[in-house]
Amino acid sequence: MKRKDLFREGFKSVFQFTFTKADEISEAIKEVWKEESDPKLNPKAKDKKKNRSKGSKDSLNKLKSKPTVVRKRKTRMFQTLSLPPGASSDFFSLCTGCNECIFACPYAVLFPVTDENQNQSFPHFDPNAKACHLCTDWPCISACPEEALLPYEVSDTTPKFGKAKLLKEFCINEKTGESTCNACFVTCPIEKTVKFKGNLPVFSLSSCTGCGLCVETCPSFPKAIQIKLFKN
Template identity: 45%
Template sequence: MNRKDFFRKGLAKAFSVMEEGVDEISETWKAATEDKKSEKPSSQKEETHSKEDLIEVPLPKPQGKKFKGFRNLQLPPGADPTGKRFFSKCTACGDCIYACPYSVLFPVPDDATGKHFPRMDVNLNACMLCDGYPCISSCQTGALKPYKKTETPKFGKAVGIFQHCINSRTGEKTCEACAITCPIPKVVNFKGNKPTFSKDCVGCGQCVSSCPTFPKAILVK
């Protein structure tokens, strides 16, 4: 047998083995496909779980209260207490916002008018009661009027939350930050180690800013 015949017979034998393997695979695939077709679809299978086996997921309860927007907002210095004059004269120009050197004022949208009126939240950023009140001086419409010599602003009143106070933890008058930073004399007084706030408090929020605790031990209301 020459070399060419040897390779020819070898290749023929190899191809015959491959054909046999393909036939076996085809038969196996055909049988598996027929078995799968004979099975019922999963959607048509009978339910085997009882009601006791099912886990009931509670539906979320509807919220009774709706979001009421911003809370505890104060009008800018120089505004009338009721805000009637302020809102009638304010054009939402933003001059007072830009004039504030401490960025205390910020615009708040009003749905009724579509304007953004200046407001502040002294519990977040205290009013520093600047000399001459640049915010008032910048107002050209009369919405913010200068205070008289005997007049002081009134943004609210500081209220102590003593359980958050450092002094309540130490049992001593360890911290006096609120009394040191208060710009109005004799507003902050101590009964033992507990700070109290008199009716002369203007609610500027400087005591809140200086309070080192979190949550804060003081809140302007």
């Protein structure tokens, strides 16, 4: 027998044993479950069934009487997301949800988020997950057929999504006590926004855009930088 076939036969016999054991176990579980749920064999099963349906009715009623919980959760989710660059102050009434900006973004940064109240989706992005590259030609803005995304009047104007915040305890330099890393400084596209105070980076509130590029590049895990978003 060839060596290759020998290995193949060996694997087959090992897996065959595992599959047979798995079948035996699942059959045994089925048997126990059948006995447990059969009222003739187990008198407690009837009560359990009754309680379960009562419980589900109760929880349904609870959900019906507390719609505010759902609304609160949704609001919190939107708070962690940002609108695309150039979003007009009237964005939510002008955006038709056509997704043209999403298709135009070369970095696949934007994604649609459904607003159940308006029964429509709107483009958003999460700078703590995937950064906006602040493209000089703003493909997302140019692609918008409405006035939901407006071009910046001055060519060097930058958006303001939020502000970078250092989570000191996770910074590599804090851990090593040395100037081991400067990835955030090197990556930031806005001049003089990241400076070093001792061996730790500080982010300028006035010039930081909240684009998230420094978060993306930070090699630490968990990330040592977090973008605190401004309200949309």
